[in-house]
Amino acid sequence: MGTCIICGTPVDGEICGSHEEDVVFEFHGSSPSQLTPSRYYRGTVDGYADFGVFVDIGDHVTGLLHRSELDQRLESLDWEPADDVYVQVLEVRDNGNVDLGWSIRQREREFRGKLIDTGDDEVRPEAFEDGTEDGAGTGTASEPNDAPAETHEAGDLQAAADDAGTTGPNASDTVSGGSGSVATETAAASKPAADDATDAEPDAEPALKRTTIDAIGNQVGSVVRLEGEITGVRQTSGPTVFELRDESGTVECAAFEEAGVRAYPAVEVDDIVALEGEVERHYGDLQIETESLEVLDGEDRETVVDRLENAIEREARPAEIELLADHDAVGAVEDDIADAATTIRRAVMEARPVVVRHGATADGYVAGAAIERAVLPLIREKHTREDAVYHYFERRPLDGRVYDMDAATSDVTSMLEARDRHGEQLPLVVLVDAGSTVESVDGYDLLSLYDAESIVIDDSRADEGIVDAVSAAVAPSLADVDVSDVTSTALGANVAAHVNDDVRSDLEHLPAVSYWEDAPDAYVDLATDAGYDETAVSERREAVALEAYYQSYKDKRELVIDLLFGDGEASRPRDGDLAAHVSEQFRAKLETELETARENATVRGRDGVTVALLDTDAFTHRYNFPTTVLLLDELHRRERDRAEPPVVTLGVGEDELHVRTTGAVNVRDLGESIADRVPDAGVHVVGGADGHVEFLPGERDAVREAAIEALVETLA
Structure with a gap:
C-alpha cells in the first residue's frame, strides 16, 4: 500500500x-x-x-x-x-x-x-x-x-x-x-x-519549444514560446499590449512594467521577436502574460521571416479559380480576381485592417457586403480577440463613385490616428463599385505615400491610369470586354468567394440581387438554386436601395446582413419578411416621386432622337428618397419603353448634368463636346465614361442645350 x-x-x-x-x-x-x-x-x-x-x-x-x-x-x-x-x-x-x-x-x-x-x-x-x-x-x-x-x-x-x-x-x-x-x-x-x-537542485529546465497561436487555446495556464512579428503596440493605463502574429494567427500579449509605463520600449511594430509567457483568458479572450520578449536578428530573424512569408504564400493565394457562374465579362478578369483575393487574404494574415469603401447604392452595398461576408470569418479565425472584427474590418460607404481627396484624407487621418494611438498597422483599402477612373488617382497616391495598399473592384469603364496606382484592379473594361451586362456585385461576389470558400454558398444569390433588369440567366439560376425566386431577389434589391439612402455614410452592418442573408431575428419581424416590408416602402416612395417627375419632364423629338428633359432642381425633392440617379434610372426605363430608340433622358440640376441613353455614350467625350460649345462654363467630368458632367451654375441653360446637341449628333 x-x-x-x-x-x-x-x-x-x-x-x-x-x-x-x-x-x-x-x-x-x-x-x-x-x-x-x-x-x-x-x-x-x-x-x-x-x-x-x-x-x-x-x-x-x-x-x-x-x-x-x-x-x-x-x-x-x-x-x-x-x-x-x-x-x-x-x-x-x-x-x-x-x-x-x-x-x-x-x-x-x-x-x-x-x-x-x-x-x-x-x-x-x-x-x-x-x-x-x-x-x-x-x-x-x-x-x-x-x-x-x-x-x-x-x-x-x-x-x-x-x-x-x-x-x-x-x-x-x-x-x-x-x-x-x-x-x-x-x-x-x-x-x-x-x-x-x-x-x-532541480535539473536545468530545457528550453521551451515553439508553439503556434492556433494551438494555444488548449494551453491555458501553460507557459508557451511564440515567434513572430509585432503587428501592434498600445499602452494602456496598466500593461503594454503587444499584438503578435505568427504563421497561424494573432494574439495579444500583455507586458507589465508598472501602471501606464511602456514595457520593452525598444520593441516596435514590424519587429521580429521571440516571446515567452503564460496563456490566460482575459475577459473571455485568449491573451499571453509576457514573461520575456526578445527582438530577433540575424539568422534567427530570417528564419522567422521566411516561415511567415512561406505560410502567407501557401495560404493567401487561392488554389484554383472557380467562378460562381459562367459569365464572359467576369471570366475575362480571372487572374485579377485571384490577385485581389490574395491581397485581401494577405492583409488578414498580416493583421492589417481591411477598409472597404463602396458607393451608397444597392450595387455598392451588396458588393461591399459580399466582401464583408468573406473577410469577417477569416479575422475571427486568425485573431484571438472576440471583438477583432470591429478592429480589423470597416465598411464605409462613399458619397459618389470617385475616391476623391476628401475620402482619402478621411481614411489617412483615421489610419494615422489608429497607428499613433493604438499601434495598429496601416490598412488595406478596398474600393468596390467606385474608384476605377483617373479622378481617384490622387486619393490612391495619398495612401501610397504612407505605404497603405489599395485595390479596386468596379464595373465602370475604367481608365488605364489607375492600374499603376493600385495593387490590383478587377475591372473588365480594362480587358476590352463589354461591361454592359456586369455589375460590381458580380465581380465582388466572385472575389469574396475566393477570399473565403467557406461562404461561397452564402454569396450565390447576390449577383442577381444587383441587377435592376436583364440579369444574366446564369445568375438567376444560381439565385433560384439558392432558394431565392424572382420576387425574393427583387425585394432584397429594393430594400437595400432604400436603406442605402438613409444614413448613407454608415455601414448598417446588422441591417444589411438581415436583408441579404437573413441571419438575425430582425429578418423575421412580427408582420412578415423584413426585405418584403422595406421593399414596399421603396416602391411607394419611388412611384410618388416618379409620378411628379414624369408630369414635369419635357419630351421632345429631334432628328429622330427622343429627348426627355427633367429639371432636377425644380421638380424633384432633392433631400428625399429616391436619389437623383435612382430616379433618372427609373424614368429612363419608363421613357425607353414608351418610345422608339434612340432615347435620351437628361437630368439637369443647378451645376450637374446626368444622362441616360439607349445607345452607348461616353460621358467624357460628351463633356469635351459641351466644353467646346460653351468654353466658359467650367465644364468637367466626374466619374469617367460612366460619370456625370459638372459646370458653373451661371451657364446652366447653355450647357443643357449644348448637351442635347452633342447627344443628338452622337445618336442620330
Missing part, C-alpha cells in the same frame, strides 16, 4: 485513478502490451510520415501520433528527430500497433508529477534510480554499497516546488502533495550537507 504522489490518498501503487492523467510516465518496459491506455508518456520523435509522426516510447516501443490527433497542422510542427515530446497512449491494438494522442503539455514541469512505468509496475524516479521498485519512497538501497538517499525538510522541498510553480518538474518527485510528507527520509547523516544542497 502506497500514497498518491499528487493528493496523498492511500492507493495500491503510486497514483490514484483521479490523478493518473496528471502524471507523465517514462516507459522502461519491452512490449506495447505493457503500456497503459490514457496515460501520458515521454517519448522521442522517430520520424514523419504523410499521416502523422512516429514516436518512440522507451527503447522498445514505437507508436503513431496521427495527424488527426494534432491540434495544429502537421507541417507546422517544428519537432526534429530525437526531440523529446509528450503524448498520450490512446489504444494498444492486438497487432501491437500503438495509437497516440496529442498532449497540450510539452514540458515535464507542466505535469504535476513523474513516475517510471517498468512494464510491470509504476515506481517513483528516485526509487527506480536507487534500484528499488517497492514505490514506498523509503530510500532504502537495493545494494549495500549504493549511495544513501538524501534527507530534506518538508518545508524546504515545498518551497522549492513553489518556486518552480505548481507544475514544476521536481515538485511531485520529492513531496507527496496533500500530505506534505517527504519522499526520502533516511540515511541523512551519511552524506555531507553540501552534497545535500547540490542534489536538491
